[in-house]
Each structure stands twice: as structure tokens, then as C-alpha cells.
């Protein structure tokens with residue numbers, strides 16, 4: 001597994017995938033910088049009249065509903081529909097799933113366009129599966145990632161999407177395997193939008209368009225590992241954000257081999 005993750009990181013740095021993001025106002029800058037640091041090219045565009053063209057020329061699409069309103073929701077639907085039509089890999093970040101009818105209705109419609117990957121925290125993945133009253137604390141999780149495993153399996157079966165649950169352990173679930181990544185640091189929850197950045201980084205890896213399951217594992221594990229290594233150099237959330245870019249940019253094969261904690265289970 002480590003070998004494939006290292007190969008995928010090298011491939012992202014070499015291929016420099018163009019990643020189209022329709023994301024939230026809070027994280028637009030952080031996620032664009034994270035994508036540049038990993039070696040991808042971000043483009044953050046949401047005007048209805050140009051979306052289809054951008055989806056066509058990009059290697060992958062990231063949709064994050066964090067601060068969606070009616071105009072942006074339509075942008076997301078146009079993009080997801082196009083990506084689905086032309087088999088462009090795309091990832092959905094269901095920020096705040098369960099909070100409101102507006103958010104749930106948008107998510108239900110987006111899911112009809114079969115995201116390649118869905119990445120959320122535990123509360124979001126559970127809400128997405130049931131659309132019941134399961135709620136996090138706004139956009140933060142009030143559940144542990146392992147509590148969302150059944151919901152992830154249900155979602156995988158319903159939509160044929162790869163499901164990634166972030167948290168103290170990150171899990172990547174498809175119909176054959178569950179992969180657990182035990183990297184990261186609690187301090188990562190004190191910087192806004194590091195989940196959104198994880199989604200964007202996975203978005204860069206699925207732009208390789210070879211094996212979306214391995215690419216999702218690669219993106220998530222590299223991001224959590226980078227967060228963990230960045231925390232070791234930091235005094236708090238501010239320096240963690242700054243060090244994270246440097247670590248994403250410089251992360252070496254040796255660091256991956258010596259620090260990654262990853263387990264594979266049959267599903």
C-alpha cells in the first residue's frame with residue numbers, strides 16, 4: 001500500500017492535475033494553496049456560463065456545499081451533471097449535512113450524479129445516509145469516525161461511491177475493503193476547513209483517473225500524515241496551517257514509509 005501511495009504522490013507532482021473547485025467562501029484560499037503545495041493546479045470557478053467548459057478541461061471536480069446559496073447550488077448541479085455525463089472523476093464534501101432542508105435537498109440532488117468519492121466527517125456521513133436528525137455541531141462532527149462505518153457501507157452500496165470518513169482515524173470504504181489511516185492530530189480540528197482541504201487533496205489524486213479507491217487512500221493518508229508532521233513543528237493552529245503547506249510541498253518517500261499508520265480490512 002505504501003508503494004502505491006508514494007507512486008500516486010509522485011504522479012500528482014508530475015502530472016500537475018487541473019482541479020476545478022466549487023467550494024465555500026471560508027476555505028477557498030486555504031484549499032487552493034493546499035492544492036498548489038501538493039503539485040496540482042486549482043481553479044475556483046462557479047459562473048453558470050463557464051462551468052461546463054471548465055469541467056471539460058479539468059482533470060477532476062471538487063464540490064463542497066459549505067456556504068452554498070441558490071446561485072452556487074445551481075453551479076454545483078450543472079457541474080456534477082456534466083462530470084457524470086463525461087465520466088470526469090468528482091468528489092463531494094457534504095459540509096453540514098443534516099443541518100437544514102435546503103442542504104439536504106441539494107445533497108439529494110447532487111447524489112443523483114454519482115460522485116466518485118464522498119468525504120465527510122462522521123456526523124455528515126451519518127446524516128447523508130439517513131437524512132434524519134443526526135447532526136453534528138454545525139459543520140463540526142459530534143461523532144467518532146468509526147460510528148459512521150455502517151452509514152459509509154450503506155452509501156457505498158446505494159451510490160457506488162467510495163466513502164471517506166475523516167476523524168481521529170480516517171476510513172476509506174468501498175465494496176471490498178475498509179482502509180483505516182491512524183495519522184493526523186487533534187489540533188487539525190482547530191484550523192478551519194482542514195476537512196475541506198482533505199477533500200480537495202483527494203480531488204487532486206482522483207484527477208490521476210487510474211484507480212479511484214487507491215487515489216482516495218493516497219490523498220487522505222498523505223493529508224493526515226502532513227497534518228501530523230506539521231503539528232510537530234507548530235505552536236498552535238496558526239503555525240499548523242502554515243507548516244502544513246510546507247510539509248505537503250516537501251513530503252518525502254522516507255517520511256511516508258516511516259510515519260504512515262495504515263491498515264486494510266476485508267469488507
Ligand SMILES: Nc1ncnc2c1ncn2[C@@H]1O[C@H](COP(=O)(O)OP(=O)(O)OP(=O)(O)O)[C@@H](O)[C@H]1O
Pocket residue numbers: 095120121122139140141166167168169170183184185186188189191192193194195196197198223224227
Ligand atoms: N481527533 C483527531 N485526531 C487526529 N486527526 C484528526 C482528528 N480529528 C480530525 N483529524 C484530522 O483532521 C483532518 C480534517 O478532518 P475533520 O474530520 O476534522 O474534517 P471536517 O470536520 O470536515 O473539517 P472542516 O469542516 O473544518 O473542513 C483530517 O486529516 C483528519 O484525519
Ligand SMILES: Cc1ncsc1CCO
Pocket residue numbers: 024026027066067095139192193196
Ligand atoms: C466554518 C464553515 N462554515 C461553513 S463552511 C465552513 C468551513 C468548514 O467546513
Ligand SMILES: [Mg+2]
Pocket residue numbers: 093095096120121139195196
Ligand atoms: Mg467538513
